[in-house]
Amino acid sequence: xxxxxxxxxxxxxxxxxxxxxxxxxxxxxxxxxxxxxxxxxxxxxxxxxxxxxxxxxxxxxxxxxxxxxxxxxxxxxxxxxxxxxxxxxxxxxxxxxxxxxxxxxxxxxxxxxxxxxxxxxxxxxxxxxxxxxxxxxxxxxxxxxxxxxxxxxxxxxxxxxxxxxxxxxxxxxxxxxxxxxxxxxxxxxxxxxxxxxxxxxxxxxxxxxxxxxxxxxxxxxxxxxxxxxxxxxxxxxxxxxxxxxxxxxxxxxxxxxxxxxxxxxxxxxxxxxxxxxxxxxxxxxxxxxxxxxxxxxxxxxxxxxxxxxxxxxxxxxxxxxxxxxxxxxxxxxxxxxxxxxxxxxxxxxxxxxxxxxxxxxxxxxxxxxxxxxxxxxxxxxxxxxxxxxxxxxxxxxxxxxxxxxxxxxxxxxxxxxxxxxxxxxxxxxxxxxxxxxxxxxxxxxxxxxxxxxxxxxxxxxxxxxxx
Amino acid sequence: xxxxxxxxxxxxxxxxxxxxxxxxxxxxxxxxxxxxxxxxxxxxxxxxxxxxxxxxxxxxxxxxxxxxxxxxxxxxxxxxxxxxxxxxxxxxxxxxxxxxxxxxxxxxxxxxxxxxxxxxxxxxxxxxxxxxxxxxxxxxxxxxxxxxxxxxxxxxxxxxxxxxxxxxxxxxxxxxxxxxxxxxxxxxxxxxxxxxxxxxxxxxxxxxxxxxxxxxxxxxxxxxxxxxxxxxxxxxxxxxxxxxxxxxxxxxxxxxxxxxxxxxxxxxxxxxxxxxxxxxxxxxxxxxxxxxxxxxxxxxxxxxxxxxxxxxxxxxxxxxxxxxxxxxxxxxxxxxxxxxxxxxxxxxxxxxxxxxxxxxxxxxxxxxxxxxxxxxxxxxxxxxxxxxxxxxxxxxxxxxxxxxxxxxxxxxxxxxxxxxxxxxxxxxxxxxxxxxxxxxxxxxxxxxxxxxxxxxxxxxxxxxxxx
Numbered sequence: 001x002x003x004x005x006x007x008x009x010x011x012x013x014x015x016x017x018x019x020x021x022x023x024x025x026x027x028x029x030x031x032x033x034x035x036x037x038x039x040x041x042x043x044x045x046x047x048x049x050x051x052x053x054x055x056x057x058x059x060x061x062x063x064x065x066x067x068x069x070x071x072x073x074x075x076x077x078x079x080x081x082x083x084x085x086x087x088x089x090x091x092x093x094x095x096x097x098x099x100x101x102x103x104x105x106x107x108x109x110x111x112x113x114x115x116x117x118x119x120x121x122x123x124x125x126x127x128x129x130x131x132x133x134x135x136x137x138x139x140x141x142x143x144x145x146x147x148x149x150x151x152x153x154x155x156x157x158x159x160x161x162x163x164x165x166x167x168x169x170x171x172x173x174x175x176x177x178x179x180x181x182x183x184x185x186x187x188x189x190x191x192x193x194x195x196x197x198x199x200x201x202x203x204x205x206x207x208x209x210x211x212x213x214x215x216x217x218x219x220x221x222x223x224x225x226x227x228x229x230x231x232x233x234x235x236x237x238x239x240x241x242x243x244x245x246x247x248x249x250x251x252x253x254x255x256x257x258x259x260x261x262x263x264x265x266x267x268x269x270x271x272x273x274x275x276x277x278x279x280x281x282x283x284x285x286x287x288x289x290x291x292x293x294x295x296x297x298x299x300x301x302x303x304x305x306x307x308x309x310x311x312x313x314x315x316x317x318x319x320x321x322x323x324x325x326x327x328x329x330x331x332x333x334x335x336x337x338x339x340x341x342x343x344x345x346x347x348x349x350x351x352x353x354x355x356x357x358x359x360x361x362x363x364x365x366x367x368x369x370x371x372x373x374x375x376x377x378x379x380x381x382x383x384x385x386x387x388x389x390x391x392x393x394x395x396x397x398x399x400x401x402x403x404x405x406x407x408x409x410x411x412x413x414x415x416x417x418x419x420x421x422x423x424x425x426x427x428x429x430x431x432x433x434x435x436x437x438x439x440x441x442x443x444x445x446x447x448x449x450x451x452x453x454x455x456x457x458x459x460x461x462x463x464x465x466x467x
Numbered sequence: 468x469x470x471x472x473x474x475x476x477x478x479x480x481x482x483x484x485x486x487x488x489x490x491x492x493x494x495x496x497x498x499x500x501x502x503x504x505x506x507x508x509x510x511x512x513x514x515x516x517x518x519x520x521x522x523x524x525x526x527x528x529x530x531x532x533x534x535x536x537x538x539x540x541x542x543x544x545x546x547x548x549x550x551x552x553x554x555x556x557x558x559x560x561x562x563x564x565x566x567x568x569x570x571x572x573x574x575x576x577x578x579x580x581x582x583x584x585x586x587x588x589x590x591x592x593x594x595x596x597x598x599x600x601x602x603x604x605x606x607x608x609x610x611x612x613x614x615x616x617x618x619x620x621x622x623x624x625x626x627x628x629x630x631x632x633x634x635x636x637x638x639x640x641x642x643x644x645x646x647x648x649x650x651x652x653x654x655x656x657x658x659x660x661x662x663x664x665x666x667x668x669x670x671x672x673x674x675x676x677x678x679x680x681x682x683x684x685x686x687x688x689x690x691x692x693x694x695x696x697x698x699x700x701x702x703x704x705x706x707x708x709x710x711x712x713x714x715x716x717x718x719x720x721x722x723x724x725x726x727x728x729x730x731x732x733x734x735x736x737x738x739x740x741x742x743x744x745x746x747x748x749x750x751x752x753x754x755x756x757x758x759x760x761x762x763x764x765x766x767x768x769x770x771x772x773x774x775x776x777x778x779x780x781x782x783x784x785x786x787x788x789x790x791x792x793x794x795x796x797x798x799x800x801x802x803x804x805x806x807x808x809x810x811x812x813x814x815x816x817x818x819x820x821x822x823x824x825x826x827x828x829x830x831x832x833x834x835x836x837x838x839x840x841x842x843x844x845x846x847x848x849x850x851x852x853x854x855x856x857x858x859x860x861x862x863x864x865x866x867x868x869x870x871x872x873x874x875x876x877x878x879x880x881x882x883x884x885x886x887x888x889x890x891x892x893x894x895x896x897x898x899x900x901x902x903x904x905x906x907x908x909x910x911x912x913x914x915x916x917x918x919x920x921x922x923x924x925x926x927x928x929x930x931x932x933x934x
Contacts, residue, residue: 030626158902159497161851196902358825358881360852384628385827387854414825414881416902435625435663435883 021453025380025446027309032442037304038297039434041069042356045297046287046429053284054324055087055255062280063258066296066321070262073304077265080258083334085324087255088115090284091248094221098234099125099242106234108227110190111202111285112247113174114327115209116220119188123246124149124219126187130235134172134180146185149243151235152177153192153228156419163196163415164354167422170194174205178220182212189220190243192228196419200224203423204283206327221245259331260321264303268314273339274348275318276302276448279325279332279397286427290418294356294432296321298411298441305445313452315347322397325353329396336400347456350409350444351395355421356437357413361388362447365399366407369457377450386443388412407456411444488847488920492913494776496851499909504771505764506901508536509823512764513754513896520581520751521791522554522722529747530725533763533788537729540771544732547725550801552791554722555582557751558715561688565701566592566709573701575694577657578669578752579714580641581794582676583687586655590713591616591686593654597702601639601647613652616710618702619644620659620695623886630663630882631821634889637661641672645687649679656687657710659695663886667691670890671750673794688712726798727788731770735781740806741815742785743769743915746792746799746864753894757885761823761899763788765878765908772912780919782814789864792820796863803867814923817876817911818862822888823904824880828855829914832866833874836924844917853910855879874923878911 032038045052045062052058063080070078094112097105112118129145131137132154137145152173156166171194178189193203202222209217223231234241260280266272278295282288299319306313322331339346350362361381364371374389381387393399394408402408413436421427499505512519512529519525530547537545561579564572579585596612598604599621604612619640623633638661645656660670669689676684690698701708727747733739745762749755766786773780789798806813817829828848831838841856848854860866861875869875880903888894 029628033626159500161496161906163902358883385855388852416825416906417900420900433884433887435630439628439883 021380021450024309024311024449028305028445028449029384029442031305031308032301032438032445033435035308036301036438036441038301038437038441041297041300042289042293042432042437043429045293046289050287051284052280052282052288054085054257054281054327055252056284059257059281059323063260066260066280066300070260070300070319073262073307075262075264075303078262081261081335081338082256082258083323083330084254085257085330086328087252088327089250089252091118091250094245094247095123096221096243096245098231099244100234100238106230108230109200109202109224110221110245111204112249113191113207113220113222114204114283115207115251116178116247116249117217118248118250119219119246123244124188125242125244127240128231128235128243130232137180137184140184142184145181148186149188149190150177150181150186151190151231153232155192156194156196158196163419166196167194167419174222175207178207178218179210179212182216182218186218188218188245191220191222193222193225194419194422195225195424198225198229200226201424201426204285205423219247221247257323259323259335262303262319264306264313264317266315267312270316271345272315273318273344273346274315274448274452275320275346275398276350276444277320277322277397278352279323280321281324281326283326283423285423285425286421287429288427289429289432290355290421290427291423292325292353294437294440295352298352298356298437298444301441302445302448305441306449311449315452317448317452325397332397333400339401346401346406348407348451349394349398349401350411350447351398352411352440352444353395353397354411354413354415355418356432356440357415357417358436359386359411359413359440359443361386361412363390363392363394363410363412364407365392365394365402365409367405370407373454381446384439384443405457407451409447411440413440488917491776491778491916492847495772495912495916496909498772498775499768499905499912500902502775503768503905503908505768505904505908508764508767509756509760509899509904510896512760513756517754518751519747519749519755521552521724521748521794522719523751526724526748526790530727533727533747533767537727537767537786540729540774542729542731542770544730546728548728548802548805549723549725550790550797551721552724552797553795554719555794556717556719558585558717561712561714562590563688563710563712565698566711567701567705573697575697576667576669576691577688577712578671579716580658580674580687580689581671581750582674582718583714583716584684585715585717586686586713590711591655592709592711594707595698595702595710597699604647604651607651609651612648615653616655616657617644617648617653618657618698620699622659623661623663625663630886633663634661634886641689642674645674645685646677646679649683649685653685655685655712658687658689660689660692661886661889662692662891665692665696667693668891668893671752672890686714688714724790726790726802728785729770730783730785731773731780733782734779737783738812739782740785740811740813741782741915741919742787742813742865743817743911744787744789744864745819746790747788748791748793750793750890752890752892753888754896755894756896756899757822757888757894758890759792759820761904761907762819765819765823765904765911768908769912769915772908773916778916782919784915784919792864799864800867806868813868813873815874815918816861816865816868817878817914818865819878819907819911820862820864821878821880821882822885823899823907824882824884825903826853826878826880826907826910828853828879830857830859830861830877830879831874832859832861832869834872837874840921848913851906851910872924874918876914878907880907
């Protein structure tokens with residue numbers, strides 16, 4: 001009954017909402033749906049610039065473009081925050097086949113994992129050992145693994161409603177697969193793409209060698225879900241088949257890049273910072289429209305929508321476009337380190353990095369007082385079908401800003417289609433729906449408006465009481 | 468506070484849920500997401516059969532196919548219910564252009580509205596008068612309208628979150644546009660497509676001449692949103708421009724068709740019927756995957772999912788695949804008339820006809836007791852992100868079954884993308900996401916399970932009390 005009473009209290013509180021908050025939210029959503037900029041920005045980012053892997057020309061152009069666009073908004077400050085980023089390049093297109101007997105081959109779709117080393121120039125051919133997880137690999141031991149390609153084939157769990165949970169349950173195959181396989185003498189790694197759908201597109205993503213000496217690093221690639229099934233079936237028929245793949249990717253020296261930052265300086269509490277962000281870099285397949293072009297343009301639009309809706313924030317609101325989320329998180333770490341160095345009090349940070357789909361709500365990393373305050377705002381969001389307010393994670397880039405008292409949040413859009421596109425060549429502009437994207441921008445703006453107005457910890461916060 | 472207390476009561480009730488209901492819902496969702504049939508059925512319906520306009524070969528084949536598939540499910544009965552349906556054919560592809568001066572033309576994308584008459588064989592060319600609504604038309608009067616083509620150009624309202632509301636606010640232009648325009652001597656009608664997106668695809672849909680004598684009927688067509696903007700702009704520059712269009716559609720005699728019905732006979736209350744349905748017919752553009760192939764296959768899967776989940780319904784559960792929702796509603800009317808004639812007690816009817824997108828919940832047409840019962844089930848649906856439970860409409864095909872005591876419901880999926888595809892050539896299989904479709908089927912099954920278990924009016928219903 002305690003929960004029920006809490007809800008009762010929350011509801012009584014909700015009845016005291018001034019009409020103003022309702023009106024402001026209405027204005028914000030209307031602005032976004034009838035006069036939004038996010039979709040046009042994304043069109044440019046995706047179709048004029050394209051993919052934005054850290055250290056690439058695309059990333060460089062995206063820095064220049066978004067800075068220029070932020071400057072047009074009449075913010076109080078716009079600047080670049082320098083950050084050194086890793087530069088990995090894919091090289092020529094990967095090539096792979098299954099050889100069921102000498103001369104009898106079937107081509108399959110693969111792509112190198114981000115951070116992987118190349119195969120030898122003429123490619124790598126070896127027998128394959130299929131496993132579903134590291135326990136199976138360990139049980140097989142060097143005897144069965146040595147000299148072979150390890151094929152990780154644990155699918156994403158389809159019955160999980162939150163697809164990010166299904167991703168979380170699989171991604172260690174991709175990230176740590178090579179590191180584990182080298183322990184038993186494997187010569188290469190093939191990983192089933194993190195995709196809930198059966199199709200022909202390989203999905204890339206980051207992997208690590210940790211501190212493994214360079215000469216012990218083995219090439220790793222993702223294989224499409226259809227071809228993972230094919231390979232598995234062929235292995236069942238004949239465990240002696242061979243797998244060939246060739247990739248020429250490499251890790252170059254770190255290069256200079258930037259986070260892009262824009263700020264509306266707070267009218268009452270300029271030294272309290274609220275940031276909204278997404279990551280500017282993307283993988284090199286597709287154009288990174290969902291991951292994370294969507295989050296970038298939505299975050300930019302939050303500041304524009306505040307201005308267009310006639311809101312003068314009391315706190316300093318920053319949009320931060322992080323560089324290098326995908327393969328290093330250097331931008332997020334750098335931003336947090338600089339904030340700490342300067343003693344900037346970041347009371348709130350919101351990240352959008354789950355695709356530009358219809359928003360359902362937010363996940364919050366915060367204390368109970370702040371969370372209860374959010375719950376009291378639920379009725380304001382109901383007309384916009386925003387219903388998901390749960391404690392949980394926020395986002396990779398804002399995570400390093402965590403303190404005991406601040407609020408970190410992550411936008412939670414509908415996740416059903418996300419992994420159809422994630423890190424694959426079909427993460428493209430046409431897969432983003434304008435209204436879904438704009439609803440996300442509006443929903444983020446509404447949350448920022450409320451936290452700015454009521455403060456992060458209202459009970460201990462004098463300024464809130466006068467509202 | 469009354470509302471809060473009600474919610475408090477609902478919550479207390481919710482705490483007494485047996486683990487069983489939770490488990491059953493979990494099983495249903497898991498079955499649908501890992502072993503669903505809806506997507507495969509839709510693949511056949513869309514890609515092997517295609518569009519299914521009433522009276523067409525496609526509609527006939529869809530009747531045969533779905534009957535055959537239902538027969539494979541081991542239901543207690545499967546049958547066809549005869550119904551005579553109108554047959555309208557589009558004829559050859561429509562052709563249209565704007566003539567800004569003699570010999571200077573710009574082609575535009577149009578399609579005849581369903582039910583429209585043809586233009587003269589050589590087409591129709593006239594000046595154009597643009598209006599936003601019937602009031603403007605009336606104000607112009609015969610003087611300004613006679614001999615012209617009326618161009619209805621009121622866009623869907625983008626700031627409405629529920630896109631069906633935006634549709635409701637526009638569709639009279641399409642449905643009654645010709646009838647109104649003939650009052651003032653117009654010779655033809657062009658209607659802006661009911662589409663929230665700017666693109667080149669015209670969207671068809673039904674229109675009426677009511678009892679207008681045949682010789683006074685004027686041809687009506689929809690124009691794509693991009694071309695509606697073009698036409699409007701050109702009219703602003705020069706109101707004397709002419710519009711030409713040619714279409715050869717016609718209404719033929721009614722033909723024999725069928726509703727397809729399948730039944731699991733109830734184990735305890737076989738004379739209480741609960742139906743789940745969608746409509747088998749579609750428009751002739753595209754393949755009707757969202758409208759309403761999705762609803763058809765989801766409804767079929769409800770019965771299969773009940774069986775696969777080990778549920779023995781107490782009441783008779785019927786799937787009804789209605790014919791002719793789009794341009795006549797003959798199937799829905801026929802089913803209700805037959806139910807009445809036979810004295811069949813239909814205690815519940817659920818329709819899915821809003822696209823195969825991620826389900827958000829249901830709209831209910833029922834009394835307060837039944838609705839409060841639904842509200843008490845909300846916590847059961849929360850893990851599946853089903854949050855929308857509101858009073859409102861149900862669906863066109865189940866509407867005629869309304870009584871004072873029964874429950875009519877409509878599945879409410881996310882509606883943001885629906886009108887990108889509605890009645891247009893891009894309402895195709897590739898626009899449907901497997902998981903989103905399957906979540907809808909599971910959500911429908913869960914509601915049917917709960918209503919079958921607890922009854923429609925639990926307080927006045929003895930059988931429920933023993934549960």
